[in-house]
Amino acid sequence: MKLGFIGCGVISTAHLEGLQQLKNEGKKTFDLTAVCDLRQDRAEEFAAEVERRLGKRPEVYTDYRRMLEEGRLDAVSILLDHDLHHTVAEDCFAAGVHVQMQKPLAISPSFGRKMLADAKKYGKVMTLSEPSVLGADNVAMARAVREGIIGSVYMIMDYATVTLGRKYFAGTAWRHMKGRAGAGWINDHGVHRTHFFTEVNGPIKEVFSYKEIFEKELSDGETIIRPSGEDTSVTVFRFANGGLGHWMCSTAAHGEGTGGVWIYGSKGCFRPGQHAKLEDGTHIPMSEIIERYAPDIVQNPFAHSYVELWEAIADQKEPISSAGRGLEALGVVFAALESATIGQPVNVQDIILGKMHAYEDSVIEEMKSFEK
CATH class of the missing domain: 3.30.360.10 (Dihydrodipicolinate Reductase; domain 2)
Known part of the structure; x- marks a missing residue:
């Protein structure tokens, strides 16, 4: 399955390390084919790091909506400021893409409730990357x-x-x-x-x-x-x-x-x-x-988060970090x-x-x- 990252800030490296561990251990995992950040230089730098660690350079975008249109993605990891979570998640669901959300789920509970409703409305998986309960x-x-x-x-x-x-x-x-x-x-x-x-x-x-x-x-x-x-x-x-x-x-x-x-x-x-x-x-x-x-x-909590995302999509398995x-x-x-x-x-x-x-x-x- 093809995966994209929306956001290439500090936490993205931890997620990349999780994918790398799964690859190194020969476990089934996602193909990171696209990354997006408002800053072109940061996205390019991160794409180079992805190539170094995973052996393949992902496509680089500065507009996540364009990435959703062109990337033919199965899932995305949303790695953004908290106030953007609910808006970006809905756009992903509407584009037919499953979502892994970096904690917290939302900026506040009412937006969290909306995100759960949106995932159900569009029939898409949404898991949470919460390292305190994974690994x-x-x-x-x-x-x-x-x-x-x-x-x-x-x-x-x-x-x-x-x-x-x-x-x-x-x-x-x-x-x-x-x-x-x-x-x-x-x-x-x-x-x-x-x-x-x-x-x-x-x-x-x-x-x-x-x-x-x-x-x-x-x-x-x-x-x-x-x-x-x-x-x-x-x-x-x-x-x-x-x-x-x-x-x-x-x-x-x-x-x-x-x-x-x-x-x-x-x-x-x-x-x-x-x-x-x-x-x-x-x-x-x-x-x-x-x-x-x-x-x-x-062992790695972020690697475990991608195991959970894969199993939720492929096997409809309920994740620990739902x-x-x-x-x-x-x-x-x-x-x-x-x-x-x-x-x-x-x-x-x-x-x-x-x-x-x-x-x-x-x-x-x-x-x-x-x-x-």
Whole structure:
């Protein structure tokens, strides 16, 4: 099947590495025949890298609509700013092309619901590239926890801070503007975490959160912006099965960043990517957990995302990282943002179904201001 990339920015290299791993391992995969970026020079440079890694140079475009018309593609990976996801996805579906969307699914839940409806309307597959739940490590972890390796999950703690020095995250100013990114880091980084939480321990029922913009100005040395997206959030939540969670993320740390995840159950603790430690002192390394629970899964999460896309198209197999699960993850993020906006706990389903949307309204308002 023929594949195209829409967007040749930083994340495109990770996707290319995933395709390369599948090729090197002799696994069935897509033929990357077209790439598109608004910047011709970036698209040409990326096409050269594709040729170096995969042995064939793709066609280069600067207009994705033209690529859809001329490329005879089966599927595309959409690797663009969050506010463009829903529009580009619909154009792809209408052109008869299946879609893999780089997370988050959409800039906000209402657009995520529209994308799911559009995929159904046109009869096309839409999967989500969400590396926090894909690849051998993550699949093994989720299967092990769900099958009771640490007993019933009591609580999950997840802390992530980065030290930007008042500069732009990933060198991109748009990630700090909620009209382009949907929120601050709680959306860009946060959907990784909320998708992971729900994959490991099921649906999150209720959320309470505080949010803040501590850094009022950011700069890359040439331009200065005043962020509208939050740089810090502190959230507590309750799973439908009664488990609890504490989640904090921030791009406003100074001096020293931090990061770590702990999953505590009735029989032990799981440290993702490291080990499980049981109450009787048993230490189970990640390598053993992978061998036991996910020997069939490719290691690279982005490679796994293309296995899922292929199987969804060819075999109608339900992916782990489905668009529906992506909407659920986005719903948890926006439940936290809604809670911090109104000062009350929020039911996640009220966000997913569109019953509550005070924070989302502010995102859409800023989106419209950028269009003027």
